Amino acid sequence: MSDNRQAIDEKYQWDLTTVFESDEAWEQEMAELSATIDKAKGCAGHLLDSSESLRDITDLELALSRRLEKAYVYASMKNDQDTTVPKYQEFQAKATALYAKFSETFSFYEPEFMALDVATYAQFLEETPDLKRYSHFFEKLFKRQEHVLTQAEEELLAGASEIFNASSETFEILDNADIVFPVVKDDEGKDIQLSHGNFISLMESKDRKTRKAAYEGLYSVYEQYQHTYAKTLQTNVKVHNFDARVHKYSSARQAALASNFIPESVYDTLLETVNEHLPLLHRYVALRQKVLGLDDLKMYDLYTPLSEMLMAYSYEDALEKALEVLAVFGEDYLKEVKRAFSERWIDVKVNKGKRSGAYSGGSYDTNAFMLLNWQDTLDNLFTLVHETGHSIHSTFTRSHQPYVYGDYSIFLAEIASTTNENILTETLLKEETDPKKRFAILNHYLDGFKGTVFRQTQFAEFEQVIHKADQDGTVLTSEYLNTLYADLNEKYYGLKKEDNHFIQYEWARIPHFYYNYYVFQYATGFAAASYLAERIVHGEEADKEAYLNYLKAGNSDYPLNVIKKAGVDMESKDYLTAAFKVFEERLAELEKLVEAGAHL
Numbered sequence: 132m133s134d135n136r137q138a139i140d141e142k143y144q145w146d147l148t149t150v151f152e153s154d155e156a157w158e159q160e161m162a163e164l165s166a167t168i169d170k171a172k173g174c175a176g177h178l179l180d181s182s183e184s185l186r187d188i189t190d191l192e193l194a195l196s197r198r199l200e201k202a203y204v205y206a207s208m209k210n211d212q213d214t215t216v217p218k219y220q221e222f223q224a225k226a227t228a229l230y231a232k233f234s235e236t237f238s239f240y241e242p243e244f245m246a247l248d249v250a251t252y253a254q255f256l257e258e259t260p261d262l263k264r265y266s267h268f269f270e271k272l273f274k275r276q277e278h279v280l281t282q283a284e285e286e287l288l289a290g291a292s293e294i295f296n297a298s299s300e301t302f303e304i305l306d307n308a309d310i311v312f313p314v315v316k317d318d319e320g321k322d323i324q325l326s327h328g329n330f331i332s333l334m335e336s337k338d339r340k341t342r343k344a345a346y347e348g349l350y351s352v353y354e355q356y357q358h359t360y361a362k363t364l365q366t367n368v369k370v371h372n373f374d375a376r377v378h379k380y381s382s383a384r385q386a387a388l389a390s391n392f393i394p395e396s397v398y399d400t401l402l403e404t405v406n407e408h409l410p411l412l413h414r415y416v417a418l419r420q421k422v423l424g425l426d427d428l429k430m431y432d433l434y435t436p437l438s439e440m441l442m443a444y445s446y447e448d449a450l451e452k453a454l455e456v457l458a459v460f461g462e463d464y465l466k467e468v469k470r471a472f473s474e475r476w477i478d479v480k481v482n483k484g485k486r487s488g489a490y491s492g493g494s495y496d497t498n499a500f501m502l503l504n505w506q507d508t509l510d511n512l513f514t515l516v517h518e519t520g521h522s523i524h525s526t527f528t529r530s531h532q533p534y535v536y537g538d539y540s541i542f543l544a545e546i547a548s549t550t551n552e553n554i555l556t557e558t559l560l561k562e563e564t565d566p567k568k569r570f571a572i573l574n575h576y577l578d579g580f581k582g583t584v585f586r587q588t589q590f591a592e593f594e595q596v597i598h599k600a601d602q603d604g605t606v607l608t609s610e611y612l613n614t615l616y617a618d619l620n621e622k623y624y625g626l627k628k629e630d631n632h633f634i635q636y637e638w639a640r641i642p643h644f645y646y647n648y649y650v651f652q653y654a655t656g657f658a659a660a661s662y663l664a665e666r667i668v669h670g671e672e673a674d675k676e677a678y679l680n681y682l683k684a685g686n687s688d689y690p691l692n693v694i695k696k697a698g699v700d701m702e703s704k705d706y707l708t709a710a711f712k713v714f715e716e717r718l719a720e721l722e723k724l725v726e727a728g729a730h731l
Contacts, residue, residue, distance in 0.1 A: 136213050136482040143446075144212070146475035150205045150497045157205050157222070164198055165229060168236050171195065175236075178243040182255035185247075186262050192237050197534050199233055200494035202226055208478075208492060211502060215484035238289065242282035244272055267687060268535050274392070278378045288377070295374070298366035299645040305359065306640065312352055315344040325349060328487075334434040339425075346431035350633035353640055360639035361609035367645050368601045383598045387648035391542040392689045397701050398591065398651055404707040405588040405654070406622075411711060412585050413625040415577055415718055422730050430624070430631045436578070437730060438571035442509040446479055449512045453519060456558045457551065459667060460675060467526050468519060476522065477501045489514050491521030491548075495537045499525040509575060513552050520551035524682050531683035540690040541649075545656030546663070547682060552579070553664030566729035573721045580714050583657040589623045591651035594644060612638055658710035659699045665713065666698055674698060 136144075151157040174188045206222035214220070247255075252269070256262050262269075279285065288295075312325035318338045323329065325348050333345035353360065368383075375386035385395055420428040422437045444452065450472050457468050471477065478485075481504045493499045499522035505511055524547035529537050556576045563569050596615060597607055605611065617628040617635035628635065643650045666674040681697035691701055699706045724730065 143479040145478040175239040182259035201496050204494045211486040213484040245279045295370045298363045302363040313348045315348045342431045350636045353636040357609040365607035391540045404704045408711045430634045438574045440567045440571040443507045444512045479505050491518045516551040516555045517548040520548035527682040528685035532685035536685045536687040542690045549660035550663045557668045570724045570729045584654045587650045587653040658707045661710035662706040
């Protein structure tokens with residue numbers, strides 16, 4: 132049973148009084164913000180009246196956005212710390228509603244800006260040099276000029292957004308609220324109601340009967356509802372393709388990647404390079420079969436840890452280890468880590484009603500808070516350094532960039548956090564001589580690589596094929612989706628589809644297929660992080676300096692340029708090849724440890 136929040140020592144709770152001193156202060160700010168947003172409605176139609184008007188309205192929009200973010204962070208984090216408190220449910224709802232009001236008030240901005248021609252823009256810069264601080268911000272808007280419709284057309288599409296979102300919302304309701312999974316037996320033979328929440332832990336069971344029952348129980352339900360899931364996914368793909376077409380993009384992928392100014396070659400290079408290295412995944416799958424002592428490895432055998440070693444870390448031990456590991460980045464970085472660990476940026480312990488999982492959050496004017504649900508495991512040590520990577524990235528960006536550039540693109544978001552994880556792996560392997568512990572660390576790394584680089588690329592390949600198929604007129608029936616997914620799965624893991632009947636339905640339960648070309652970034656991010664960690668641990672001082680400059684850059688340049696300055700060219704396959712080299716070296720060591728019996 133989880134403790135009530137009141138029973139948890141204050142030192143393990145984040146300090147949200149650094150955001151707003153009290154709930155009353157938050158409510159006062161919300162009232163003032165709402166009134167100011169109401170007044171801002173008069174700006175519509177006047178953005179390009181003069182150079183001063185462009186500056187003043189841009190200043191106003193960004194200033195309100197900045198305040199609104201801070202108010203939203205307070206409300207959402209108060210709600211996340213205990214989702215059963217009605218007061219904070221209401222706070223979050225109010226903050227969300229105010230965001231919608233803000234977006235509606237400033238919906239004029241982009242279409243009006245797009246009427247600005249190059250000559251007038253140059254004249255504006257000459258008249259009001261202050262505008263130059265927004266030059267990259269404006270440049271990005273100009274780059275999208277040909278893809279923005281008239282204000283009336285954009286308003287029409289915005290008004291239909293609820294209709295366009297209906298398929299993904301239907302999927303969420305069906306998958307999270309309506310679907311009921313069967314009762315299965317756990318390791319102790321007790322009946323347990325299968326759910327999304329406990330499926331992964333059951334798949335990690337050491338008891339093969341438990342894994343099989345959970346696997347077949349879950350996917351038999353997706354088999355039953357496959358036609359409905361096919362319809363929601365097909366409709367969602369049609370929405371992506373329609374939106375791309377009306378905004379004059381050649382494909383949904385081009386439109387999705389254009390939001391971060393990522394060329395499609397980055398995606399193609401990922402698919403091509405991962406496919407070239409699938410024999411490494413087949414080798415790891417074969418090793419897994421050997422360690423588990425199975426004649427017939429199945430898909431439900433891919434998630435159970437191979438190691439019997441449980442490496443435990445208390446939260447205090449984990450803080451100490453994290454400080455030791457992250458010292459590699461130098462004093463400036465370590466100073467911020469010490470602040471995060473000592474100034475109550477972290478909400479550590481599980482409590483009744485607390486949001487599950489872990490994240491790093493905050494806004495430009497707050498600490499980069501972290502939410503954890505601490506357990507004394509190796510996995511939680513990795514989670515701590517991962518979220519710390521996000522938080523220090525945010526802190527460096529916010530302290531070195533003005534608000535307009537004080538965030539970073541989703542494309543780069545996972546790199547800083549995963550670099551920290553890779554450096555932790557390097558450090559643990561450098562320190563540890565016990566073969567059984569080395570086996571556990573290598574198993575953790577290889578499973579992480581399998582799940583992030585190989586699996587997310589498999590998802591990205593499926594996503595690309597179904598969007599292209601719909602664009603070409605193919606109907607995405609459940610039969611088409613099942614066949615495509617089963618073939619891809621066999622290609623990736625080398626396990627025959629005939630022997631793994633239920634895996635053909637896995638596509639139906641993956642929410643990321645509704646996120647519009649999001650998943651590939653997990654794979655590129657992990658591979659880039661692996662490459663960077665090698666350079667930071669084994670390279671020159673200049674490599675660390677380049678990496679820290681990437682953390683400070685925020686949105687001051689295009690994402691590919693920002694990461695290139697850290698030493699990664701994501702249009703080349705070199706960073707991916709280097710990541711696979713590390714994977715192969717660690718796989719080879721694990722194979723040797725198996726030969727030596729370290730897994731026994």
